[in-house]
Amino acid sequence: MKIVIAGGTGFVGKVLTSFFLNQQHDIWILTRNPRPSSGRLHYVDWEHALPYVQQADVVINLAGVSLNSGRWTEERKKAIIQSRVSTTQKLVKMMKTSSKKVFINASAVGFYGTSTTETFTEASPSENNDFLASTVKAWEAEALKAKEYGIRTSLTRFGIILGQNEGALPKMILPYKLFAGGTVGSGEQWMSWVHIEDVVRIMAFIIEHEDLEGPINVTAPHPVTMKEFGQTIAKVINRPHWLPVPDFALNILLGEMSMLILKGQRVLPQKLCDHHYSFTYDKLEGALTHLYRSNGH
Template sequence: MKVVIAGGTGFVGKALVHDLLKKQHEVYVLTRNANKPSHNPNLHYVEWLKENAKPEDVIQRADAFINLAGASLNSGRWTEERKQAIVQSRVSSTREIIRIMDSLERKPSAYINTSAVGYYGTSEHDTFTETSPSVGDDFLAETVKVWEKEASKAKDLGIRTVFTRFGVILGKEGGALSMIALPYRFFAGGTVGSGNQWLSWVHIKDVVGIIQFAIENQDVQGPVNVTAPTPIQMKEFGQTVGAVLHRPHWLPAPSFGLKLMLGEMSMIILEGQRVIPEKMMQHNYHFTYTKLENALQDLL
């Protein structure tokens, strides 16, 4: 299989590229720096989003496109300038991928566009599946709506389109886990905020697995929640981290302190939603990690 990935050098991208290459697929990574050395004959770096770049000349006859590109949500306070960069990076990269696919003589059979469970909005009481409407009007929810609207143009090209709505991804090489676990390593971990907020988590191995499952299964389309089937409330999540690390869970992190430190970005930690991956469960996807304790033992 010939797979094109935008954002292939990020946290999820690296894990996905590694797994695809291990399975002998041919991978083309769209990047602004195409001069990176490749130590695998099946891995190719293709220049894009630069003047005179024409990636479509190199990636003819691709089977699938995957869009993981976009400015990180976790790299600084959400100033107005930062929020604009977060939205614009996602819209511009998606728009360029649509242009590239439109220019290809043979269209790919699948387009997988990263999205987020932030689409649904936040709630301590509701449960969200792929059929749930959005109840959110916050920055994350609005960003996802704009992003998915741009990505949905792939359907007009006759390409099966999937919106992989990521939950909180747990992994060793990136994501939120290292930040959450750090206080526990220094014997200072405790409940974050009220502790009642839901955390819809997922192990990085299942993120990679679900993306590949979506590529390979022709009847998977539209939104797909990329979360474990067992979301957990933040207090229990913290207690489990403490237990796995053999550290106490005792020093709370109050909401007002996090809001003061992180500003609007604190909503990622202080607010959440209980999201169920109903579509993957209906398609009998086999989750590698359904229990948080097992996932943390693997990662910590």
């Protein structure tokens, strides 16, 4: 199978590329900084991407400026939105002449807005227009235009992806390693999480199941509160959970970006459950134990 990945050099992209290469698929990474090809792995400049995108069986879009790479200044917020919308527009435009294709567009559970009381599934509407929700809506609107060309389109709404060395988890676990971990904010905010191994397996699962399309929540079936998350980290790496971090401190430190930590949503992967996807890591303690205790941390 021929797979094109935009954003293939990022956290998820690297793990996904390795996974598909192990399955003997041919991978083309779209990048502004091409490297030499190696076996089944190829790097292609965006300016020369058209024939590769048209010939691909699967196109996966993970591209976009990282949400947690700096304070959300007005300039950075524009870059976060524009990088996602413009990349998606380019891919959809390149795909429009080849309909027998699967298009998987990364998205986020931020679509639903934040709540400490509601539970969200793919059937839930978004009645929120905060920065994250607005970004996701604009991003998904561009991706869904691929359906007009007969392309099966899936919107993978990621929760917080847990990986050992990249993503949000290393930053979240650092205070505990320094014996300074504790509940962040009220602790009642929900954290919908997913292990990186399940992320890549879910992508493959979507490709294999032709009736999986539209929004798909890529989260484990057992979300936790931030207090429970912190307590589980402390248990797994054998550190105390004692020093609370108040809302105002994070607001000063992170500005508007603090909403990633101080607010959350309880999101369930209803479509994946309905299709009997079997999570490798469905409970948080097992996921964290795999990432840290089994790796000598």
